[in-house]
Amino acid sequence: MTISPVLRRVVLWRWNEAATSDQRLRAKEGLAYISYASRVDAVDFGIDLGLSGSANYELALLRDHRDKASWDEYNRDPHHYRVGGFIDTITREEITARADYVYKGPASVRGRVRHLALYTWRDAIDARQKQEARRMLAALRADCDTADTLEVADDLGWAKMGRADLVLEVHFADERGAGAFLAHPAYREAAARLAGLTRPERTAVIQHRMKAG
Numbered sequence: 001m002t003i004s005p006v007l008r009r010v011v012l013w014r015w016n017e018a019a020t021s022d023q024r025l026r027a028k029e030g031l032a033y034i035s036y037a038s039r040v041d042a043v044d045f046g047i048d049l050g051l052s053g054s055a056n057y058e059l060a061l062l063r064d065h066r067d068k069a070s071w072d073e074y075n076r077d078p079h080h081y082r083v084g085g086f087i088d089t090i091t092r093e094e095i096t097a098r099a100d101y102v103y104k105g106p107a108s109v110r111g112r113v114r115h116l117a118l119y120t121w122r123d124a125i126d127a128r129q130k131q132e133a134r135r136m137l138a139a140l141r142a143d144c145d146t147a148d149t150l151e152v153a154d155d156l157g158w159a160k161m162g163r164a165d166l167v168l169e170v171h172f173a174d175e176r177g178a179g180a181f182l183a184h185p186a187y188r189e190a191a192a193r194l195a196g197l198t199r200p201e202r203t204a205v206i207q208h209r210m211k212a213g
Helices: 021-037 068-075 078-089 127-138 175-183 185-197
Strands: 006-013 042-047 059-065 097-103 113-119 149-154 166-172 204-209
Touching: 006 068, 006 113, 021 042, 021 059, 021 078, 042 204, 059 068, 059 204, 097 113, 097 149, 097 166, 113 175, 127 149, 127 166, 127 185, 166 175, 175 185, 175 204
Parallel strands: none
Antiparallel strands: 006 059, 006 097, 042 059, 113 166, 113 204, 149 166
């Protein structure tokens, strides 16, 4: 099912050493709560499946808005700040990654797998190099047949902290499909080339099961 374009905010976190299993559960409960208590058109979140290694981030939030007015209203909502403030205390806030982008793909489907990668350009990268990188990622749609949906988007520049520049979002039927994509030579070549164009310490990657918490 295809939805109309939406404004999507994604946040990726890594737990800090103080985060207990109970606190991690409370964080997910808080994310579920904001989907009912705040003005937001759709929310999805999930924990990392670990398909691309220990460097992965560990918790993802995606929220969708029909327009900027809805996005702004949510950003002023006190529920949002209570939940976010708690999560900040149990995650490594200094490396939390955020991006806002226009998403044109299908809605989340329970049980399917999403791969997210957020990249930040190196300072010396020019417009031509950035466009070539976008084309390289978009070409993975044809090269990697286990990817059901693949979206490449530029960040809109709204985040105040931890803002990434480029987003890759890919959907798969299951973990096997995601694993095949991550092992595919075309993806591995693209990831290697991107590493030379982006800041590796700011790259944030996760794979999570949709609508699973």
